[in-house]
Amino acid sequence: xxxxxxxxxxxxxxxxxxxxxxxxxxxxxxxxxxxxxxxxxxxxxxxxxxxxxxxxxxxxxxxxxxxxxxxxxxxxxxxxxxxxxxxxxxxxxxxxxxxxxxxxxxxxxxxxxxxxxxxxxxxxxxxxxxxxxxxxxxxxxxxxxxxxxxxxxxxxxxxxxxxxxxxxxxxxxxxxxxxxxxxxxxxxxxxxxxxxxxxxxxxxxxxxxxxxxxxxxxxxxxxxxxxxxxxxxxxxxxxxxxxxxxxxxxxxxxxxxxxxxxxxxxxxxxxxxxxxxxxxxxxxxxxxxxxxxxxxxxxxxxxxxxxxxxxxxxxxxxxxxxxxxxxxxxxxxxxxxxxxxxx
Amino acid sequence: xxxxxxxxxxxxxxxxxxxxxxxxxxxxxxxxxxxxxxxxxxxxxxxxxxxxxxxxxxxxxxxxxxxxxxxxxxxxxxxxxxxxxxxxxxxxxxxxxxxxxxxxxxxxxxxxxxxxxxxxxxxxxxxxxxxxxxxxxxxxxxxxxxxxxxxxxxxxxxxxxxxxxxxxxxxxxxxxxxxxxxxxxxxxxxxxxxxxxxxxxxxxxxxxxxxxxxxxxxxxxxxxxxxxxxxxxxxxxxxxxxxxxxxxxxxxxxxxxxxxxxxxxxxxxxxxxxxxx
Numbered sequence: 001x002x003x004x005x006x007x008x009x010x011x012x013x014x015x016x017x018x019x020x021x022x023x024x025x026x027x028x029x030x031x032x033x034x035x036x037x038x039x040x041x042x043x044x045x046x047x048x049x050x051x052x053x054x055x056x057x058x059x060x061x062x063x064x065x066x067x068x069x070x071x072x073x074x075x076x077x078x079x080x081x082x083x084x085x086x087x088x089x090x091x092x093x094x095x096x097x098x099x100x101x102x103x104x105x106x107x108x109x110x111x112x113x114x115x116x117x118x119x120x121x122x123x124x125x126x127x128x129x130x131x132x133x134x135x136x137x138x139x140x141x142x143x144x145x146x147x148x149x150x151x152x153x154x155x156x157x158x159x160x161x162x163x164x165x166x167x168x169x170x171x172x173x174x175x176x177x178x179x180x181x182x183x184x185x186x187x188x189x190x191x192x193x194x195x196x197x198x199x200x201x202x203x204x205x206x207x208x209x210x211x212x213x214x215x216x217x218x219x220x221x222x223x224x225x226x227x228x229x230x231x232x233x234x235x236x237x238x239x240x241x242x243x244x245x246x247x248x249x250x251x252x253x254x255x256x257x258x259x260x261x262x263x264x265x266x267x268x269x270x271x272x273x274x275x276x277x278x279x280x281x282x283x284x285x286x287x288x289x290x291x292x293x294x295x296x297x298x299x300x301x302x303x304x305x306x307x308x309x310x311x312x313x314x315x316x317x318x319x320x321x322x323x324x325x326x327x328x329x330x331x332x333x334x335x336x337x338x339x340x341x342x343x
Numbered sequence: 344x345x346x347x348x349x350x351x352x353x354x355x356x357x358x359x360x361x362x363x364x365x366x367x368x369x370x371x372x373x374x375x376x377x378x379x380x381x382x383x384x385x386x387x388x389x390x391x392x393x394x395x396x397x398x399x400x401x402x403x404x405x406x407x408x409x410x411x412x413x414x415x416x417x418x419x420x421x422x423x424x425x426x427x428x429x430x431x432x433x434x435x436x437x438x439x440x441x442x443x444x445x446x447x448x449x450x451x452x453x454x455x456x457x458x459x460x461x462x463x464x465x466x467x468x469x470x471x472x473x474x475x476x477x478x479x480x481x482x483x484x485x486x487x488x489x490x491x492x493x494x495x496x497x498x499x500x501x502x503x504x505x506x507x508x509x510x511x512x513x514x515x516x517x518x519x520x521x522x523x524x525x526x527x528x529x530x531x532x533x534x535x536x537x538x539x540x541x542x543x544x545x546x547x548x549x550x551x552x553x554x555x556x557x558x559x560x561x562x563x564x565x566x567x568x569x570x571x572x573x574x575x576x577x578x579x580x581x582x583x584x585x586x587x588x589x590x591x592x593x594x595x596x597x598x599x600x601x602x603x604x605x606x607x608x609x610x611x612x613x614x615x616x617x618x619x620x
Contacts, residue, residue, distance in 0.1 A: 003479070004440060007456050088434045220455045224445050227433050234395055235501065236421025236449035281435035284455055 005282050013285065017292040024296045025070060028303040029062050033310045064195050068260060069302040069316070070295035071201065072193075073267055075208040075257040077275075077294025078215055080268030081286050082250035085222045086243060087152050094254040094268035097159035098136045101166035103258040106132025108173050108185045125188060126259040133255035136162060141247065191264035191317025193302045204256050211253040212291050218242055219283035226281070264317045266324040267294050274331050297324070345409065346370030347504060347537050348394065353403035355389055363389050365562035366403070371554075373504065376531050376538045378548035381558035382582050387541040390558070391509050394539065395426045407505070418449040425498035427508040430491040432483050439485070439493050440478040443468055446500035468500040472526060488519030495526065506530070508540040512547070520544070524551045546596050549573055557581050573597070 030036060040054035079094035087096070106128035113124070140158045147154025174182055196204075215222075221242045224232040232239050257264075271294040272286060279285055298316070301323055305314040348371040356362040363386040371377050379387050392398040393405060396412050405412040407423050415423070425446075433442070446468075447461040457465075469475040472492040482490055491511060498506055508527070512520040528551050530536050542548050548555055549569050556566040557573075559581045565572050575588045578597060587598040 004444075007454055085435075090434060217455070220445075220448050220451050223437070223441075224448055226435050226437075227442070227445075228431075230397060230426075230428065233397060233417060234421060234424070234426035235446055235497075236418035238417045276435065280441075281437050282441065 005280070005285055010285055010288070013279070014288040014292070017289055017296075021070065021292050021296050021299075025066050025299055028066055028299050029058060031303055032057070032062060032306060061195055064198060064201055065193050065302065066299055067201050067205065068196050069193055069298040071205045071208050072257040072261045072264065073271075073294035073296070073298025074212065074291040075253040075294075076264065076268040077271035077290040077297075078212050078287055079250040079254040079257075081272040081283065081290050082215060082222070082246050083268075084272055085226045085283060086246055086250075087156060088226055088228065089152075089156075090273065091269075093265075094250065094257075095263070095265070097140045097155065097251075098162040098166065099133045099251065099254050099258065100263050101163045101170065102136025102139075103129040103133040103255070104170050104185075104189055104263065105166045105173075106130070106135075107188050107262070108170055108177070111181050111185050111188075112173060112177055125184075129188075129262075130255050130259035133258050134251060136166065137247075137251040137255075187315060188262040190315035191262040191320070192315045193261055193305070196260065200260070204260055207256055208253050211249045212287055214249055215246065216284065216287045218245060219287055222246060222283045223281075226283075262315075262317070264298070264320055266317075266320040267298055270320075270324040270328045271297055274328065277331050347373040347408055348539070349404075349406040349409070350394075351404045351406075353390075353393065353405060354401045355386070355393060355398065356401055357389075362562055364393075364558075367564055368403075369556060369564075369566045371537055371539065373537055374531065374535045375554060376528065376552045377540070378552035378555045379539060379541045379558065380543070380545050380548055380555060382560050385558035385560050385581075386562075387558055388509050390556075391426070391507050391539070391541050395424050395507055396420050421449055421501060421503075423503050424505045424507060425501040425503040427491075427494050427498045427506070427511055429510055429513060430487060430494050432490070436481040436483060438479050438481055439474060439496075440465065440469065442482060442493065443497045443500050446497045464502060465496075465500045468496040471499055471530065472496040488515045488522065491515065491519070491523060492526065495523070499530065503536075505537045505539070508538070510541050510543060513543065520547060527551065545573060545578065549595050549597075570595070 030038070034053075034057055036054045036058055040052060041058045076094050080092070083092040083094060083096055084090055086092075089096075107125045109132075110124040110128035140155065140162050143158035143162070144151060144155035147158070174185060177185070221232070221237045224235050224237050225239060225242060229239050232242075254268075272290050275286055275290045275293055279289060298320065301319040302316045304323065305316040305319045308314055308319070350370065351368050353364055353367045354362060355364040363384075367390075379390060381387050389398065393400055394407075394412075396415065396417075399413065407415070407420070412420070437445075443465045444457050444461065447457050447464065450461055451457060466475065469478055472495050474489065474492050474496050477485060477489065482493065485493065495508075495511070506527075511527075512523050515523065524547050527538055527540065531538050540548075540552070545555075552569060554567060555569050555572045556564060557577065558564050563581075565577065565581075573595065575586050575597070578584070578586050585600045587600055589596050589598065
C-alpha cells in the first residue's frame with residue numbers, strides 16, 4: 001500500500017537517487033586494473049615533460065567511459081519506460097520496434113564499406129547506426145499508421161517483421177563478410193563502452209537530458225494513456241500529440257545510446273520494472289528514478305565488464321544480462337504480490 | 344429551451360454500404376437519465392462514441408451545450424462529457440486514488456501535480472461511489488463490481504455535466520448491477536447530471552431511466568418516455584423476441600419468452616398479457 005506521490009517526495013527521492021549515482025560513479029572511478037591514488041590525481045595534469053599517469057587514467061580514460069555509461073543507461077531506461085507505457089505492455093523494451101536491428105544493419109554496412117572518415121569525432125559505425133535506428137523507427141511507425149491511427153498490435157507486428165527482416169539481412173551480410181569485419185560487427189552488436197571525447201559526451205548527454213526532461217513534462221498524460229487511448233481521450237488528453245512526442249523522443253534517445261555504445265540489452269527492460277515494482281507505476285516518478293537507476297546500473301555493469309576478466313574486457317551487454325536477469329527475478333518474486341498485472 | 348445534447352440528422356457507417364445509424368435526431372434535456380437499448384449491432388456503442396467525439400459523424404450534427412462537438416478541443420470536451428466504458432484491469436498497478444486523480448489531468452499545474460482542490464474533488468468522487476475504503480489498493484486487487492465503481496468515480500471526478508456509460512453492468516452480478524444503477528440515479532438526482540447509459544437490460548432501463556432510445560438493427564429508432572416506448576409489441580419488433588410484460592406497482596418488467604424455456608408454453612397461452620400483483 002502506497003501513499004500518493006507528492007512533489008516533495010519526488011524531489012527527495014530523485015535527489016537521494018542522484019547522490020547514490022554520484023557515489024557509485026566515484027567508487028567505480030577508483031576501481032580498475034591500475035590502482036590509482038586520489039592524491040596523485042589532484043596534482044593535476046602537470047607539464048608535458050612530467051606526465052602524471054594517475055591523472056591521465058582517471059580523467060582521460062575512466063571518467064569519460066563512466067560518464068558515457070551513465071548517459072547510455074539513463075537513455076535506455078527512460079526509453080523503456082516510454083515503450084512500456086505507449087504499447088501498454090510490460091514486456092516492451094527500447095528495441096521492441098526494431099531500433100536494434102536497424103542500428104545493427106547501419107553498423108554492419110559501415111563496417112563492410114570500410115569507410116574511415118569521421119564526423120565530429122564519430123566513426124562511420126556510430127553515424128550509420130544512428131541513421132539506421134531512426135530510419136527503422138520511422139519505417140515501423142509508418143507501417144503501423146497504415147494499420148490504423150495508433151494501433152498497438154499493428155505497430156508491434158510491424159516492429160517484429162521489420163526486426164526479423166533486418167536481422168536476416170544482417171546475418172546475410174555477416175556470412176559474406178571477412179572474419180575481421182565480422183568480429184568488429186559482433187563486438188558492436190554485443191554492446192561495448194569505449195573512451196569518448198568530452199565533446200561527444202556533452203552533446204550526447206545534453207540531448208539525452210533534454211529528452212528525459214521533455215518526457216517528464218508529459219508524464220501525467222502518459223499515466224492516462226497507459227489505460228488505453230479511448231480512456232485517455234475522454235479524460236482530455238490529446239493522445240495523438242502525446243504519442244508522437246513520446247515515441248519520437250524515446251526513439252531519438254535510444255538512437256543516441258545505440259550509436260554511442262552499440263546494443264546493450266536488459267537495461268531498458270529491467271530498470272523500469274525494478275523502479276515500478278519498488279516505487280509504483282506513476283510516470284512522474286518513473287522518468288527521473290528510472291533514468292538515475294539506469295545510469296547507476298550501467299556504470300556498475302561496465303565497471304564489472306572492465307575488471308572481471310582483466311586485463312581483457314567483456315562487452316558490457318553480457319554483464320547487464322548476466323547481472324540484470326537474476327536481480328530482476330529476485331525483485332519480481334519479492335514484490336509481485338503488490339502488482340496487479342502479475343495476477 | 345434546447346437540450347444539453349442535441350443530435351440532428353445523424354448518420355454513421357463504418358463501411359460505405361453498411362449504415363449503422365441513419366438520420367437520427369433527438370435531444371436530451373439537462374438532468375435527464377436516457378437509456379439506450381437495442382439488439383447487438385444496432386449502433387448503441389457507436390452512438391456513444393459519436394457523443395463523446397471518439398467517432399466523427401458521416402453526416403448530421405451533434406451539439407453539446409449548444410456548441411458543435413467538432414469545435415471542442417479534446418480537453419475542453421473532457422470538461423463537459425465524461426465516459427465510462429466497461430471496466431478493465433490496467434496493465435500497470437495504479438492504485439484507486441491514483442487513477443481517480445487522473446481525471447484531473449487537464450487541470451494539473453505546471454509541474455504536473457494535482458492541486459488541493461483536485462484532491463478534494465477526487466475524494467468526493469470516491470465517497471459518492473462508496474470506494475473510499477480501498478483508495479490505496481491497486482485496481483487489479485478489486486472485484487469487477489468494485490472496479491466499475493472506481494471507473495465511475497473517475498468519470499465523476501471530471502466534474503462534467505454529462506455522463507456517458509457503455510454497458511456499465513454487463514459483467515456484474517445482480518447486486519452490483521442494482522448498485523451501479525442506484526449510484527447513477529443518485530448522481531442524477533443529487534448533482535443534476537445528464538446521464539446516457541447504453542444497456543442490454545431493458546428492465547433496469549425501465550426502472551431507472553426517464554427516457555429510452557430504442558435503436559433497431561434496421562436503422563430505425565424510437566425515443567421517448569419509458570412507458571411510451573417499452574411495450575411488448577415494440578420489443579418484439581426491435582429485438583425479435585416475444586416477451587411477457589408484467590408489472591409490480593409502478594414498475595413494468597419484461598420476461599423474454601424463449602421457445603424452449605421451461606414455462607414458455609404456460610405463459611404463451613396468454614402472451615403479452617399484464618398481471619397485477
